[in-house]
Amino acid sequence: MESQVGGGPAGPALPNGPLLGTNGATDDSKTNLIVNYLPQNMTQDEFKSLFGSIGDIESCKLVRDKITGQSLGYGFVNYSDPNDADKAINTLNGLKLQTKTIKVSYARPSSASIRDANLYVSGLPKTMSQKEMEQLFSQYGRIITSRILLDQATGVSRGVGFIRFDKRIEAEEAIKGLNGQKPLGAAEPITVKFANNPSQKTGQALLTHLYQSSARRYAGPLHHQTQRFRLDNLLNMAYGVKRFSPIAIDGMSGLAGVGLSGGAAGAGWCIFVYNLSPEADESVLWQLFGPFGAVTNVKVIRDFTTNKCKGFGFVTMTNYDEAAMAIASLNGYRLGERVLQVSFKTSKQHKA
């Protein structure tokens, strides 16, 4: 019935779920499957026809965001015949669709207690394996799925992972017990919190778009465009030099190593914003940069304990020209009592 069953991608369910008793109710545990890691653009019809090719479907549902209608990347299929459910697992689990490898497994019985049991973990030692992470968390309950995110190029851990517990209450206990704690032998404490919904990223991009289209119609830092954009100025800023160098630079070839974030997660131009007030939040960055074009991400860096802004933040913009215009316009911009310093992020070598 409801689109939020399970609350998000869930993992392998009990191979033999609890029987529902002797009152004649059907035992769904043998016919009801959960499908994870579906391509974002798969439609309900495509979902149904893929799983319908195995056998008679009693019901199926591609789960979508209640507000945006975006696929959340998982769904449920209930077969009429338990043998077909088994066959679907055997033939479709691990199937590669576009960039995804789908996962097909028995669904756990729907219940409020298993909702919102998914945790996001950051600050993990890069050397910690998935198994070690599971060991750390398993003291708080039964783990349904776990994952450590890897750098696409090197295959090295990004120090970020996910843990889905069987029960919400287990996840809560794990946060209480592990958030801000150092795993044994680790130099830094880990952060443990509830994970965002997988659709939130696209939802955010959607909101960005809506915001931009309205913000462009009203007042905003666009007025500073009178400070016309000039490539030489930008290069000077990017390299931290004062004088214009008459070296001819065609296009962006002179900007190697500056700003452009190549990571698989959200490519774009990363902008460093300095001299924000301790009270600054993400909305101020959206407001400052949004009017210049496509902003995919903003981040205010806060102190771990006080939660106050540490005086700087980052903004990612999709298009070079818009990022350049934002920098040219906002560098030196007076925000309250403070004068902002805005530049492309450069790769700072942290000292050995």
Next chain:
DNA sequence: TGGGATT
């Protein structure tokens, strides 16, 4: 005056 990372 330089972080975090959302399958």
